[in-house]
Amino acid sequence: MDKFHAMQAFIRVVESGTFTKAAQVLDLPKTAVSRLIASLEVELGTKLLNRTTRKVSTTADGAAYYERALQLMSDLAELEGTMSRAKTNPRGRLRVDLPVPLALSVILPALPAFVERYPDIEIEFGISDRPVDLIAENVDCVVRAGEIFDQSLVARQIGAVKQILCATPAYWDRHGRPSHPSDLEHGHVVIRTIASRTNRPFPIVVTKDRERVEVQNRRGLTANDIMACLTIGLAGLGVVHALTFSATAHLQSGALEAVLSDWVSDPVPVSVAYQPNRHLSAKARVFIDWLTELFANNESTAKGKRVAKT
Template identity: 60%
Template sequence: MDKFSAMQAFVRVVEAGTFTKAADSMGMPKPTVTRLIQTLEQSLDTKLLNRTTRKVTVTADGAAYYERAGRLLGDMEELEASMSRAKASPRGRLKVDIPASLGMAVVIPALPDFYARYPDIQLELGVSDRPVDIIAENVDCVIRGGEITDQSLVARRIGEFYLMSCASPAYLKRHGVPEHPRDLEHGHKLIRYVSQRDGKLYTLTVHKDGEAVEIEGQHQLAVNDSNAGVAAALAGLGILYTLTFLVQHHISSGALEPLFAGWCTEAKPIHVVYPPNRHLSNKVRVFVDWVAELFAKHDLIQRKSTLPAP
């Protein structure tokens, strides 16, 4: 048995979900793929896949084998790339996970530039705020905001961000314009954020001229997604603290109004993170460098506010 081909076929079947799709993607007849998987299972003396007439699912042993096989195939791809012209022109699949806010507002709109530079990289982009297990989910790298608590991972700081406050004109007409962050404690509604990890409400502190105010206030709505928070602010549901780059165009259009000139939160770092035991391949390296360059020149990353201090 060509174990390498069998391993490739198994990984493709798991990822495609069917033998037919896997065979098409590999340019093989379906019976050949089926035979490779059967021979692989016989050599391992274990069942890797559950097959029905409608779908294919992975057994527990199959899931463990898929994780290791994916890494081995990735390492093989990187080895071949390092020995060929692909080093000058990186190629292959790159699995990346990024927060929804950064993905939708910053990274995805800039991807035409990335593909113009690296047309042979196939990017698999996870866009969500859920915690990702880099090792278990075989992710090449993730972009995360805030401090990195897992010290077993390698983290490169590529930028920082701030939060700013804003509200819709309709909300401010109904409730008045607060002049100081402490005014949020009375007569105003906040749109709060709740952690997807533990379900707790986020708290934040704003600073100006040595004065610090912790923002809590009353809320009728809490969301676990930054884009949902912006939608709620546009609907006039309350005062929102959010990322500057998410609301700049709404402020420019007049749909939202910035509040509290000169007040800002502490800078939060943005890191790109990858496993310490994984060789930083050329395709990962060029993506990391590209993102760092993108964030460094982005007008609304590393800016404290869209509203200057008086």
């Protein structure tokens, strides 16, 4: 027996007063309605209706069951309405953790468009590159560049970031502009970013045609934050393998000058990760969809074909 449909049939019989009218409302054969009510009575172990040839009335148990069943159906309708409204007008607090470069250069500057579209979502941002325990810290989702190593999370790639070799014009004037990546091995200072997972510098690997070169310069400066490396480069202290979206404004102003532009590095994937849950909240879902749209429409963050691992 489908108890839900049996309960619906019982309510309609009580409200209409006859099996015939209830069957018309439910668009079912009268015999099907009768079977549903009979099965419900057997399931409950009590008689719900008094039947005569002319009308149907509730027993004492039937009257009590009708009131509770009607309330349950009302609550269910309200719940479904709430869920439907949540999909079209999601609301509530959303906790998101973002890496510093993407937060400052890409996501937060574009945030007014999201707020205008979803004014009832209150977002609490954590800006960091550290590992985040989503359950312990009650975080809905995280955005990360690079490979997601936590296999317990669902990771959805939303874009990719590219990098470019650059330095100040004054630095190039002092040290000379390279014509090949190997030129950076001698007479140059290369600024490297330390990977928090390995505590070693990220490799700088570039490719042109079929030639693939890793810059191995050991003379340089290091920092555990890629934005700090960019700042060091802007100070004229060396060559930085900068994120394109972070360096663009400085390249356009002339503060930085790119070299070896025909040598490209593998795009680094950007993913949003969250706890595996088939019932991802509406507010998290619309934020992830908005991020996907944002990255797809940004030339500096659109998905690349190749993936760099650290």
